[in-house]
Amino acid sequence: MFEEASEVFDNMFKSSFPLTFIVFIPAVLILVSPLPAEAAHEFTVYRMQQYDLQGQPYGTRNAILNTEARTVEAEVLSRRCVIMRLVDFSYERYQKALRQSAGAVVIILPKNMSTMPQDIVQQFMELEPEMLATETIVPVYFALEDDELLSIYTQTLTSSSSQGSSSAAEVLIHTATANGFQMVTSGAQSKAVSDWSITSLEGRLAGTGGEDLPTIVLVAHYDSFGVAPWLSYGADSNGSGVSMLLELARLFSRLYTYKRTHAGYNLLFFVSGGGKFNYQGTKRWLEDNLDHTDSSLLQDNVAFVLCLDTLGNGDSLHLHVSKPPKEGTPQYALLKELETVVSSQYPEVKFSMVHKKINLADDTLAWEHERFGIRRLPAFTLSHLNSHREAQRSSIMDVRPHVDLRKLSRNTKLIAEALARVIYNLTEKGAPGDLQIFTEQMVQEEQLSSVVDWLTAQPRAAQLVDKDSSVVSTLEYHLGRYLKDVRRHYVKADKRDPEFVFYDQLKQTMNAYRVKPAIFDLLLAVCIAAYLGVIYLAIQVCINSTWFPSMSP
């Protein structure tokens, strides 16, 4: 017997392939592969912005979610959670979901944005302000994709697109095997955060040579903006501006250490918060310095204010002004020096002045220099962007790869040279245009790189950076290494008529539970009733037969 069995096995192993498959593959499948259990999946979701600016509400108003998941292709979307992937995202679909009174929208973003094709990224960047401008009652969440989430999405897609299709039998089978998902968030309803203070930092380098020296103010806002606060890393806008400001602070503090190079200008550096929310930090700082203090550098002789905004890429530089500078003023000198430096040392850069009048009727101001312009201080903003309405100033797609380090360091050197020429009055003294004050090694690219890397490692939305945040304290430390009198400045919204109101519940944990439709329960009840009936009959048959004669009633 055993020889025959072994012969059969030998034949199986050596020759007939189908027989081996029939015998072995099911055994392999049964014994070796465990079924993957698809239980609840927990993942972090980031909510869309919710804030009030000057009384006007923006963004989504709701945070709680406990609805069944569907994709856009499904017929019935009302009170369901609509899941979309970034590749399939379009404004029409988003509007369609909102029009059909969906319960919520969840947009799945890829883990690595750089894998996305450029046109999708660009399209999404342009849609972000539109999504925020319309006030939505339903919660809108963003989630980063992983394998489980992708499988949940594909399952929901297949069940959504096959709805309303087939015969009754198919529907029955479908209900037994379908996998619906219930999306539930664990947090509470969102409410306004009271007493949120926006922090700004200032520091100075005092000039030499008497009282009443002219002051040059260098400003950059450090916060970032995007459609979801926890996902806004703001690499170019304005991580590049802050890193450039720190590098300029370092360079000029080195120059000011030596008596020979100590110039007759005060340098005031200001890292402002709340920049993306209509420059709240700058506004309050100006009010405090001009209205509430007796003596401040800003009240006396201000030569000009230079705001740095989005300088990490591109081959053009635009100097945005609200009033073209008059001849003979220090602003005009800076403008001329910038043109000189660009034309003689960096011919690949296209430099131009952009004149835009301050429009007080607009909801928000365009550039940071307009805040200074309103207070009659001469100011301009340098940026590689042509218009303040560019989508990449306020997008979650603005991540570290958007900053080109060589261009950032080239721009830093350019601006440093122009400032030095103004401060030391070099053109009047006859220095040629291509005189390089700062040599190659002075502008440290590693320093710039590490600052940009650190800034883009965490989201810096104004709602997330409070006064104890590590961003603020690290910036304070850095400024303290180069500047004197480093001070913090806090802005809190006015109690009765707040300029800005932030809301909480911006990051949640969402659970996706596998659920079965209600029909399934009924089906199951019917099946169980049938099974119990069969058992009852079977037992009755057993009892009434000759097996247990003494126990039958």
Add this chain to the structure above:
Amino acid sequence: MTLFHFGNCFALAYFPYFITYKCSGLSEYNAFWRCVQAGATYLFVQLCKMLFLATFFPTWEGGAGVYDFVGEFMKATVDLADLLGLHLVMSRNAGKGEYKIMVAAMGWATAELVMSRCIPLWVGARGIEFDWKYIQMSFDSNISLVHYIAMAAVVWMFTRYDLPKSFRLPVTVLLGLCVYKAFLMECLDCTAKAILTFYCFNTFM
């Protein structure tokens, strides 16, 4: 998934017991309290087994893939206490053989149902998440009812002095199977896996 689902699972688990109780005529004999006593004996036996296992068997530290045959064999041997418990219940009940078997098995199985399945069903089947394992658990309790009836019958047969000699060996074998069932399944599983990996290794090398 919902309370309805919990109701489904509970019905699937509990109703066969109810049907068996009613139809086997135990209700005629006022056997309810005797079944409860059998259940109490079950609890006591499980408690003793747990204490014994915890005291005398250290946690086995070894590789994850290797199966501790000797240790698991010893642990399975402790399940002999189950048989002793059933025998104790049956000997305390006077009456016909079938009556004793049914009382012992019903009480034992119901106690096991209440102790080991009610709480997971209550907690799990009522949640939002749906899982097939609750239906499986309920169905499993049906199977264990039949299993305990068979076990009680075999124990009773083993203790009968008028059992024909030819039946002794099969009855002993069946008793052994009852006790070592889980252990034997694990062994088969392990050996089958070993054979398969060996075969695959040979085929691809």
